[in-house]
Amino acid sequence: MNDPAGVDVVTEAFVTHRNLLFTVAYELLGSAADAEDVLQETWLRWAGVDVEAVRDHRAYLVRIVTSQALGHLRRLGRRKESYVGPWLPEPLLTSPDVADDVELADSVSMAMLLVLETLTPVERVVFVLREVFGVAYEEIADAVGKTPATVRQTAHRARAHVAAQRPRTAVSAAESRGALAAFQEAVETGDLRRLLGILAPDVVLLTDGGGVVRAALAPIVGADEVARVLCRLHSTVSLEPAQVNGHPALIARQGGELDSVLALRVDGSLITGLYAVRNPEKLSRMDRVTALRR
Structure with a gap:
């Protein structure tokens, strides 16, 4: 034309x-x-x-x-x-207006994308x-x-x-933030008992390294196994809250460098799913906010 x-x-x-x-x-x-x-x-x-x-x-x-x-x-x-190993969606830093649109936030959550x-x-x-x-x-x-x-x-x-x-019970944004804060504190202090108190008995941890970085090649299932893995992190990584795919999540850094993004699935008062994206190829957009719209 x-x-x-x-x-x-x-x-x-x-x-x-x-x-x-x-x-x-x-x-x-x-x-x-x-x-x-x-x-x-x-x-x-x-x-x-x-x-x-x-x-x-x-x-x-x-x-x-x-x-x-x-x-x-x-x-x-x-x-x-x-x-190689579990495949997880590519995480995106999102702005507060995505979280305000409950239906949009639900549709782009890591848990929903996996469904x-x-x-x-x-x-x-x-x-x-x-x-x-x-x-x-x-x-x-x-x-x-x-x-x-x-x-x-x-x-x-x-x-x-x-x-x-889908989760059996709806979880508000405040409840999600509360679960994330409790989870972050438990991991940062290596508090095994507290972790076991907020993880569902059948919780599943998926780690996506894509064969590029070290990650579990199969799902880690059960509160005991997942808690033991997480407790080993407190001395090696620092955690900071972020808004990822419209929901509260954690960014993990090692030596100040981005290591992984950790998203949670919360059902009721317990964490039922943990999704850790470590593949560097999937973390390239974590330095800027991505605009999502309906």
Whole structure:
């Protein structure tokens, strides 16, 4: 398109919705690096569109980014099959306004992104677009190449699957901060008894080193085992609170250098999941806040 005014409209629409498009891609992929690749592909396709014939720029862009992300999602699945140790989503530093949007914060939490990993690619797309972004069934059908009736069935199935794996009780932001503060103090002091008091009996610790840095190659299960591992950290790392993926989390440093990001899953008054991302390739965005939007 050679018309300068037309180019401005194309660019303005993309820039206006860029944070939304990134959020959609990130929720579908759990990888900021892959989400950025999807945005580049989306821009290239959008730049060739006759925007004057597009009534709803937002909907059209979401359809493009979804189509591109779906292809990446299938390829990412193959990469995960050869991944060394547990695979965890790429953590993002987020601003307070993400936490204020409870539904958005829930949808990008480390715990939820791991639940979404258990869906098929199409189920994940349908669930995210419908439940998080409120996209109409007809528009989702266009994006995934299915009929609206099939998309409705897929949404019902995905919704039931996700509901079965969510925490049984809702936890407020204040309760999450309280659990994190208690956990941080227990780890920093090496207080085994206190740790055992806040960890669920069947708590699971996942550590993602990606074969690049040292990390457990299998989940560590049970309060006793997890507490013993954590108690060894108090003399080697310093912990600082941060807002990660819309929720309170901890950044661990060794010698002042970023070592890992630790996110918690809280159910009731106990910690049921711990997710430690150590793979340096997944920590590259922890030096800046990432804007997420619905």
